[in-house]
Amino acid sequence: MANHKSALKRVRANNVKRLRNKYQHKTTRNAIRNLRSMSDKKEAEKQLPLIFSMIDKIAKNNIIHKNKAANLKSGLQVFVNKM
DSSP states (O other): OOOSHHHHHHHHHHHHHHHHHHHHHHHHHHHHHHHHTOOOHHHHHHHHHHHHHHHHHHHHTTSSOHHHHHHHHHHHHHHHHTO
């Protein structure tokens, strides 16, 4: 266990950041799963920009790699276009 005050603070801060990252990542994955289960193209097109924004935010914060974000966005766009 950490011995210095600053190290103890860093442990607390890391835990808070880990939980925030986990929440954002899981929320985005659920949104993507919901989009892929949709059958209405109009509704999917309405949700697409919101999901793209979520993906961009987690990529910006290094929760996922920027190339993975681009790959996800591309795949979702293809999915919606083929509906």
